Amino acid sequence: MTDTMLTDAAERMFADLCDKAMLDAAEDGAFPSALWNTVAESGFHQLAMPDSGVSLGDAFAVVGIAGRHALPLPLAETLLANRWLAGSDGLATIGQVQDGWIVDAPWGRAADRILGLDAERGACVVVELGEGVQVREGANLAGEPRDAVALPDGAEWLPLLEPAYAYLALARAVASAGCLARVLELTLQYAGEREQFGRAISRFQAIQHSLAVMAGEVAAAGRAADAAVDALDGDRLELEVAVAKARVGEAAGVVAEIAHQVHGAMGFTHEHQLHHFTRRAWAWRDEFGNETHWQRRLGRHLAAGGADGLWAFIATRG
Amino acid sequence: MLQFDRVTLPEETESLRRDVRQFLADNAEHLERPNSDFSTGHDPAFSRKLGSQGWIGMTWPKQYGGSERSFFDRYVVTEELLAAGAPVSAHWIADRQSGNLILGVGTDEQKARYLPPIARGESYFSIGMSEPNSGSDLASVRTRAERVEGGWLINGTKLWSTDAHRNHFMIALVRTEPPSENRHAGFSQIIVDLHKDGVNIRPIRNMAGGEDFNEVVFEDVLVPEDRVVGEPGNGWKQVTSELAYERSGPERFLSGFRVFVELVRAAGPDPEPALAAAIGRIAAHIATLRRMSISVAGMLEGGKSPEVEAALVKGLGNDFEKLLPEIARLAADDSIAAAARFGRFRESLRDTLLLSPSFTIRGGTREILRGVIARGLGLR
Numbered sequence: 001m002t003d004t005m006l007t008d009a010a011e012r013m014f015a016d017l018c019d020k021a022m023l024d025a026a027e028d029g030a031f032p033s034a035l036w037n038t039v040a041e042s043g044f045h046q047l048a049m050p051d052s053g054v055s056l057g058d059a060f061a062v063v064g065i066a067g068r069h070a071l072p073l074p075l076a077e078t079l080l081a082n083r084w085l086a087g088s089d090g091l092a093t094i095g096q097v098q099d100g101w102i103v104d105a106p107w108g109r110a111a112d113r114i115l116g117l118d119a120e121r122g123a124c125v126v127v128e129l130g131e132g133v134q135v136r137e138g139a140n141l142a143g144e145p146r147d148a149v150a151l152p153d154g155a156e157w158l159p160l161l162e163p164a165y166a167y168l169a170l171a172r173a174v175a176s177a178g179c180l181a182r183v184l185e186l187t188l189q190y191a192g193e194r195e196q197f198g199r200a201i202s203r204f205q206a207i208q209h210s211l212a213v214m215a216g217e218v219a220a221a222g223r224a225a226d227a228a229v230d231a232l233d234g235d236r237l238e239l240e241v242a243v244a245k246a247r248v249g250e251a252a253g254v255v256a257e258i259a260h261q262v263h264g265a266m267g268f269t270h271e272h273q274l275h276h277f278t279r280r281a282w283a284w285r286d287e288f289g290n291e292t293h294w295q296r297r298l299g300r301h302l303a304a305g306g307a308d309g310l311w312a313f314i315a316t317r318g
Numbered sequence: 319m320l321q322f323d324r325v326t327l328p329e330e331t332e333s334l335r336r337d338v339r340q341f342l343a344d345n346a347e348h349l350e351r352p353n354s355d356f357s358t359g360h361d362p363a364f365s366r367k368l369g370s371q372g373w374i375g376m377t378w379p380k381q382y383g384g385s386e387r388s389f390f391d392r393y394v395v396t397e398e399l400l401a402a403g404a405p406v407s408a409h410w411i412a413d414r415q416s417g418n419l420i421l422g423v424g425t426d427e428q429k430a431r432y433l434p435p436i437a438r439g440e441s442y443f444s445i446g447m448s449e450p451n452s453g454s455d456l457a458s459v460r461t462r463a464e465r466v467e468g469g470w471l472i473n474g475t476k477l478w479s480t481d482a483h484r485n486h487f488m489i490a491l492v493r494t495e496p497p498s499e500n501r502h503a504g505f506s507q508i509i510v511d512l513h514k515d516g517v518n519i520r521p522i523r524n525m526a527g528g529e530d531f532n533e534v535v536f537e538d539v540l541v542p543e544d545r546v547v548g549e550p551g552n553g554w555k556q557v558t559s560e561l562a563y564e565r566s567g568p569e570r571f572l573s574g575f576r577v578f579v580e581l582v583r584a585a586g587p588d589p590e591p592a593l594a595a596a597i598g599r600i601a602a603h604i605a606t607l608r609r610m611s612i613s614v615a616g617m618l619e620g621g622k623s624p625e626v627e628a629a630l631v632k633g634l635g636n637d638f639e640k641l642l643p644e645i646a647r648l649a650a651d652d653s654i655a656a657a658a659r660f661g662r663f664r665e666s667l668r669d670t671l672l673l674s675p676s677f678t679i680r681g682g683t684r685e686i687l688r689g690v691i692a693r694g695l696g697l698r
Contacts (some may be wrong), residue, residue, distance in 0.1 A: 197385035216633055296591055297598065318324075
């Protein structure tokens with residue numbers, strides 16, 4: 001069972017704070033310190049720490065709500081870095097080690113510490129941000145900061161005790177599912193308000209059918225993400241993450257496409273808020289393994305298990 | 319917003335699942351040409367065996383031949399049979415909807431008369447809804463039943479009635495009052511004995527070569543008074559509530575499952591990346607649809623009538639059922655598609671592709687379902 005007091009509190013806070021102006025400002029590159037302070041004062045950045053009193057599944061539920069509001073903070077990364085690094089409780093982020101750099105670290109420029117993952121080695125390095133640490137700023141296609149930080153000489157490698165890459169992929173799947181649900185809401189609202197030919201466009205069957213398709217994809221994304229969260233404690237987490245990341249990614253493309261079509265030219269403007277959500281949905285499906293990556297992972301597992309084991313994989317209780 | 323809650327199948331379903339798998343292994347002679355489409359495989363001997371296991375009418379009271387099991391138990395049996403490609407079409411409609419309708423609104427006499435033979439796997443029903451000029455617009459049906467001395471006199475034509483030529487009964491949706499302002503008023507559902515009541519049945523060959531569905535003509539067919547199911551005039555409401563049962567089950571996304579099994583068999587243990595991705599893509603869809611479908615089963619178990627959620631699962635599931643053979647076809651290069659030893663894959667792919675146009679038509683077209691969903695979204 002999800003802790004609804006926690007998720008309701010997150011919903012209220014993020015809904016209140018994440019308005020269009022906030023999202024625009026964050027995209028211009030300035031770290032939203034006031035937002036971060038409010039979130040941190042409520043302890044949301046520590047939810048996944050082993051002694052938080054909150055289940056890891058509930059921490060992921062909060063990541064989903066953050067996705068729903070396009071919260072411009074590296075919440076999932078902070079949650080997980082603070083979980084994995086003893087004594088860490090500030091703004092932490094996570095990137096991947098590549099050629100002497102930690103790359104694609106959300107808000108690396110503003111973090112207290114950055115965890116660099118090498119998923120293949122099952123290890124990570126930690127860099128404290130401070131004087132003399134070289135940072136290259138970058139962004140994903142949603143304009144979310146994705147920074148690179150130079151790896152200092154002689155950085156110490158620590159073992160990873162949990163499947164970090166799968167957790168981060170799950171975080172993106174969960175956030176995307178939340179984001180897509182919001183895109184549907186925005187689109188339903190717009191279709192009900194926008195009038196053409198003397199009536200709301202939601203009265204047209206062609207629009208209704210598009211929205212029905214969207215609702216199906218959004219529901220599928222939500223159910224797939226929930227199932228992977230439920231698998232956190234089990235022995236098939238990576239495979240359920242594969243299901244979720246692959247399915248949510250497919251949904252993201254369909255949902256974003258229909259949302260923009262229904263919004264018409266209005267949704268193509270920077271002034272409208274839709275793009276903050278659709279661009280994230282596009283960006284997140286490529287982060288931590290796109291659909292093909294996870295489909296292959298799942299497909300190889302199933303092929304190795306053979307045709308007669310296929311149904312047993314699907315026919316789980318949960 | 320539509321909600322698909324996390325639902326976990328109860329632990330006790332696991333032993334039932336093992337029993338069904340064992341049963342299927344013990345009855346392999348009925349599975350020589352497995353097909354996961356529920357409308358294929360009319361095998362009364364197999365249906366009777368299922369009946370003697372207590373796996374038909376599972377949720378019904380024992381008094382009427384049922385086992386008083388949960389919807390989850392029924393779900394597990396159903397999905398195991400479909401995944402294995404077992405021949406379930408003979409008893410399918412009777413088990414899934416006709417029996418439930420009779421149980422829900424029928425008289426005690428009707429329940430005692432019709433349900434036990436269904437549960438034994440001996441009595442089979444056809445659907446009598448569509449007509450030559452009434453498909454998606456079901457409220458336009460014109461078959462009428464007139465109250466006369468000794469019962470009801472039926473005139474009209476029913477169409478696409480699957481297996482009417484070999485099933486025992488049909489539940490026909492008929493007009494018992496002339497059309498009025500309220501176009502949903504004045505319908506009734508009547509049980510027709512397909513062998514004894516004098517209907518004229520003409521099989522219609524489908525494009526896949528099967529002769530499963532039929533035209534059923536009523537010319538002054540007299541049926542006794544006690545054949546009306548539920549309240550005369552209440553037929554529309556009854557028909558629409560049947561649909562939550564009809565629309566959300568595993569048969570709405572598993573029709574092509576055997577194609578998937580054969581694709582994985584042909585792929586071998588270490589497929590090339592594109593083939594592995596195709597396998598993973600199909601699995602991700604099926605795993606997700608199944609969970610959504612089980613969410614709906616949970617709502618049914620909880621006594622709700624999730625008409626919109628059921629329509630959504632069916633719509634999504636049917637579209638996927640059409641996508642599956644396409645993904646499989648394109649993933650199979652010549653080493654599979656042309657190899658003699660993978661004949662089973664080709665056969666399965668051909669069977670499913672030829673049946674696939676029906677997936678998004680039967681039980682409510684894609685367009686009708688999207689309308690139902692749109693209404694659920696508050697758009698209509």
